[in-house]
Amino acid sequence: MIPRYQTVLFFVLLAASVIMGAVLWQLRDRAEQRRLQAQASTPTRAPQVAPAVQATLLVANDADDSMAERILSLPLPPSAGARARAILGKLLDLYAAPGAAHPVQGGASAITQVFLMPVSAGEAAVAGPRGKTSAGANEAKNGPEMAVVNLTGAFAASHPSGIETESLTVLSICATLHANLPQVTEVRFLVDGQERETLAGHADLTRTYLTSEAEPAVVGAQP
Amino acid sequence: MSSTQFGKSTGFRRVGTPNLFPRVAGAISIFLAFAPLELAGQAPAGLPGAAPPQFVVVLDAAHGGNDTGGHSVNWAEKNFALALSVRLRSLLEARGMDVVTTREQDVTLEAEQRDEIANHANAQACLSLHASLSGNGVHLFVSSLQPAEAARLVRWKTAQATAITRSLGLAGVLNSALRQAGLNVTLGRAALPVVDSMTCPAVALEVAPDANSGQTATDSLSDAGYQAKVAEAVAAALVEWRSEGLSGGSHKGAREP
Ligand SMILES: [Zn+2]
Numbered sequence: 001m002i003p004r005y006q007t008v009l010f011f012v013l014l015a016a017s018v019i020m021g022a023v024l025w026q027l028r029d030r031a032e033q034r035r036l037q038a039q040a041s042t043p044t045r046a047p048q049v050a051p052a053v054q055a056t057l058l059v060a061n062d063a064d065d066s067m068a069e070r071i072l073s074l075p076l077p078p079s080a081g082a083r084a085r086a087i088l089g090k091l092l093d094l095y096a097a098p099g100a101a102h103p104v105q106g107g108a109s110a111i112t113q114v115f116l117m118p119v120s121a122g123e124a125a126v127a128g129p130r131g132k133t134s135a136g137a138n139e140a141k142n143g144p145e146m147a148v149v150n151l152t153g154a155f156a157a158s159h160p161s162g163i164e165t166e167s168l169t170v171l172s173i174c175a176t177l178h179a180n181l182p183q184v185t186e187v188r189f190l191v192d193g194q195e196r197e198t199l200a201g202h203a204d205l206t207r208t209y210l211t212s213e214a215e216p217a218v219v220g221a222q223p
Numbered sequence: 224m225s226s227t228q229f230g231k232s233t234g235f236r237r238v239g240t241p242n243l244f245p246r247v248a249g250a251i252s253i254f255l256a257f258a259p260l261e262l263a264g265q266a267p268a269g270l271p272g273a274a275p276p277q278f279v280v281v282l283d284a285a286h287g288g289n290d291t292g293g294h295s296v297n298w299a300e301k302n303f304a305l306a307l308s309v310r311l312r313s314l315l316e317a318r319g320m321d322v323v324t325t326r327e328q329d330v331t332l333e334a335e336q337r338d339e340i341a342n343h344a345n346a347q348a349c350l351s352l353h354a355s356l357s358g359n360g361v362h363l364f365v366s367s368l369q370p371a372e373a374a375r376l377v378r379w380k381t382a383q384a385t386a387i388t389r390s391l392g393l394a395g396v397l398n399s400a401l402r403q404a405g406l407n408v409t410l411g412r413a414a415l416p417v418v419d420s421m422t423c424p425a426v427a428l429e430v431a432p433d434a435n436s437g438q439t440a441t442d443s444l445s446d447a448g449y450q451a452k453v454a455e456a457v458a459a460a461l462v463e464w465r466s467e468g469l470s471g472g473s474h475k476g477a478r479e480p
Contacts, residue, residue: 062358063434065409103357161293161300162355163429164362167413201292201300202353204414 051075055087058175059094060102060168067172069179070094080181084114084147087180088173092155095169102168103160110155112193114177115148119186144185146208147177153192159200166203178211185211278465279321281341281349281423284308288331293355298441301329303354307430307454311350314458320465335379338420342382347468348393348461349425351418356440358431360407361453363397365390365426366419367412382422389424393464397426400460404452407434428457 055074058067074090076083089108094100096107159166174187189205190196196205284304286292292300305326312322323344325337341349355362371384383390394410401408418425430453432443443449 063407065358065362065411160355160357162357162362162431163353163364163413163415163427164409164411164431165355165357167364167411201286201290202415204416207414 055090056176056179057087057091057094058172058179059091060172062102062165062168065164065168067168067175081114081116084116084177084181084184085111087176088114088149091172091176102165102172104155104165104169105158106152106155110152112150112152114150116145116181116184117148119144119146143183145181145183146186146188147181147184148188148190149173149177150190150193156191156196156199161200161202163202166199166201170199170203170205170209174209174211187211277321278319278468279323279344279346279348280315280461281323281325281344281346281421282308282311282315283325283337283341283349283351283417285351285353285417285427287326287329290331292353295356295441298356298444300354303430303444304352305329307352307354307450310450310454311352311457314454315461318458318462320461334417334420337417338379338382341421341423341425344423346423348464349418349421349423350457351415351425351427353427353429354444355429355431356444358409358429359434360409360431361401362409362411362429362431363394363401363426364411364413364415364418364429365394367414368419377422379420380416381419383419383425386422386424390426392467393424394426396464396467397428397457397460400463401453401456404456404459406453406456 052073052075055072055076057070057072059070060067072090074086076086086108088111092104092110093107095102095104159169170189177184177187187209188207189199191205199205284301284307286301286304288301290301292304294300305328308324309327312324315322323340323346325340326332337351366383366387368381368384368387370387371381377385398408398410413427415427418427430444430450432438432440433446433449434443436443436446436449438446
């Protein structure tokens with residue numbers, strides 16, 4: 001004969017497991033719903049804050065030391081600095097793609113920031129103490145601007161060495177900036193936020209580059 | 224696809240006060256000072272009965288010592304540049320030229336040391352020798368400085384400005400000779416501190432792999448036959464440059480590349 005206290009205990013435990021099962025079931029349901037909600041709010045495409053705009057890339061070619069114009073339609077953020085970074089990112093993505101005519105590893109993530117600032121302020125900021133470079137620099141105003149392109153150390157470290165290949169990277173960045181942001185007349189380069197002597201042993205990164213002089217003599221377009 | 228020859232229009236020039244110079248060395252004061260430099264090719268014409276003017280070529284094997292330049296597992300730009308300098312020197316001396324080299328060994332040289340050697344040589348041609356695993360054939364670069372009138376006082380960092388026209392002429396002669404040898408050649412302008420401070424007609428010559436050889440980049444650059452072909456073509460160009468310069472009396476108006 002089963003003692004009464006054992007029967008009571010059995011039913012109490014049975015009830016407890018049924019209740020715990022129900023609670024677990026509900027928790028699982030809620031988690032599933034949260035997951036579905038999160039999925040619905042994750043964009044599956046790049047956010048098109050602004051409609052896709054035409055961007056002009058000057059794409060380098062090592063074989064003949066040339067740059068060719070390439071026009072792409074890209075969704076671009078409204079702020080000039082962010083737009084500059086997005087466009088240069090696309091340019092570096094082309095260089096990182098297999099079979100590129102100007103092969104350079106790194107892609108869009110090689111550009112940490114692009115700061116824009118009035119030309120005179122830019123000269124002072126770059127020459128002065130570090131950190132000033134980013135001060136209030138992102139808003140495009142009227143008048144000529146200097147773009148400060150901050151590259152990653154990994155990009156510089158993996159960049160092929162040579163006068164031609166390094167110059168092409170620097171000049172195609174300058175020319176692409178000027179083609180899309182005509183107010184940018186000067187460009188300076190930083191690597192991991194610091195001034196660096198050369199890109200990979202040749203192209204001088206201590207100097208200011210004038211974008212006006214990076215324009216190809218004959219400008220053609222290829223959509 | 225429209226493609227434009229970059230070198231024809233894309234010279235960048237230094238603006239503002241140049242700050243740090245690649246390969247900063249002790250002699251910064253030299254950069255900021257105005258240094259009187261005798262301009263190459265402006266020596267008075269030989270007096271009657273004087274010995275014929277000597278034709279001097281400066282060969283600057285780039286990099287060296289701690290500065291390897293471009294490199295891969297079994298190839299280093301500094302060694303290639305030195306080997307090319309040695310090869311060229313014997314070819315040029317065999318053709319009766321005086322050759323001054325900036326280095327004969329694997330040593331570290333600062334930019335201004337190279338320029339002091341080059342500018343004291345009073346040379347009719349200066350070649351800065353580089354190599355790269357990227358590209359195809361030979362890349363020729365002339366300083367992107369804007370031409371300037373020859374003056375008694377020349378700023379050290381932009382001394383090449385007074386020789387740009389002649390440098391373009393030298394690049395043109397090199398271009399023709401290298402193409403005649405069946406090599407792919409590109410011409411460009413670039414800001415190169417070593418070349419920018421030279422007073423002689425100066426060209427940076429970067430040897431890239433021969434893409435038509437079917438070899439890997441390293442194998443192509445290590446190919447003795449390819450090196451010899453480039454060196455022979457450069458020597459032929461300098462013979463041509465000497466005949467143009469000395470028989471014509473002046474390099475002014477030399478053809479553009
Ligand atoms: Zn080099």
